[in-house]
Amino acid sequence: DGGITQSPKYLFRKEGQNVTLSCEQNLNHDAMYWYRQDPGQGLRLIYYSQIVNDFQKGDIAEGYSVSREKKESFPLTVTSAQKNPTAFYLCASSIARVAGSYNEQFFGPGTRLTVL
Amino acid sequence: EDQVTQSPEALRLQEGESSSLNCSYTVSGLRGLFWYRQDPGKGPEFLFTLYSAGEEKEKERLKATLTKKESFLHITAPKPEDSATYLCAVSSYNNNDMRFGAGTRLTVKP
Numbered sequence: 001d002g003g004i005t006q007s008p009k010y011l012f013r014k015e016g017q018n019v020t021l022s023c024e025q026n027l028n029h030d031a032m033y034w035y036r037q038d039p040g041q042g043l044r045l046i047y048y049s050q051i052v053n054d055f056q057k058g059d060i061a062e063g064y065s066v067s068r069e070k071k072e073s074f075p076l077t078v079t080s081a082q083k084n085p086t087a088f089y090l091c092a093s094s095i096a097r098v099a100g101s102y103n104e105q106f107f108g109p110g111t112r113l114t115v116l
Numbered sequence: 117e118d119q120v121t122q123s124p125e126a127l128r129l130q131e132g133e134s135s136s137l138n139c140s141y142t143v144s145g146l147r148g149l150f151w152y153r154q155d156p157g158k159g160p161e162f163l164f165t166l167y168s169a170g171e172e173k174e175k176e177r178l179k180a181t182l183t184k185k186e187s188f189l190h191i192t193a194p195k196p197e198d199s200a201t202y203l204c205a206v207s208s209y210n211n212n213d214m215r216f217g218a219g220t221r222l223t224v225k226p
Contacts, residue, residue, distance in 0.1 A: 042120065045214075059213075109158055
């Protein structure tokens with residue numbers, strides 16, 4: 001079955017630690033995204049990537065880092081510089097970000113990160 | 117800046133009681149409006165994309181409509197399994213990113 005997987009489902013971080021969230025897709029999508037979801041708020045874009053070895057900052061990139069070494073994978077690292085990292089993190093992918101059209105994004109199941 | 121406002125924040129219905137959810141948007145050149153369903157603790161599930169005013173799409177008990185300023189998600193004769201948070205998002209020609217509303221949390225009681 002084609003889809004997007006995220007791991008782990010739950011993650012606990014101590015103060016000062018970096019943690020990495022995994023996102024893998026087998027949909028052959030070019031574009032991948034990371035969002036953060038907080039209670040009562042809409043999804044906010046952290047980073048996106050349109051192609052391998054290229055990525056761009058979203059609205060709230062501070063304290064986060066990403067890599068895109070393979071088309072299928074787009075891991076997100078939450079660094080110790082992120083002061084309020086407790087949230088639900090969602091990874092998404094779409095066929096492409098093509099001028100003149102916009103393809104819907106498909107989401108993974110999410111990772112809930114809690115800072116202890 | 118693109119903005120999306122969803123109302124109401126929460127809606128409680130009895131099974132079979134039809135209603136509508138609203139998504140008001142402000143964008144400079146709408147590229148697309150998207151509806152998603154999200155169950156607690158899960159990722160959003162894609163429902164519909166609407167591209168131009170007057171467009172309508174249906175799926176089972178759900179029907180999405182679009183005007184130049186807002187979109188409605190009509191739910192006809194809802195069932196308890198329709199309980200979820202419904203998210204609206206827009207993309208514009210000025211901004212490739214999707215802007216999400218905060219969602220409407222729907223509860224359908226048997």
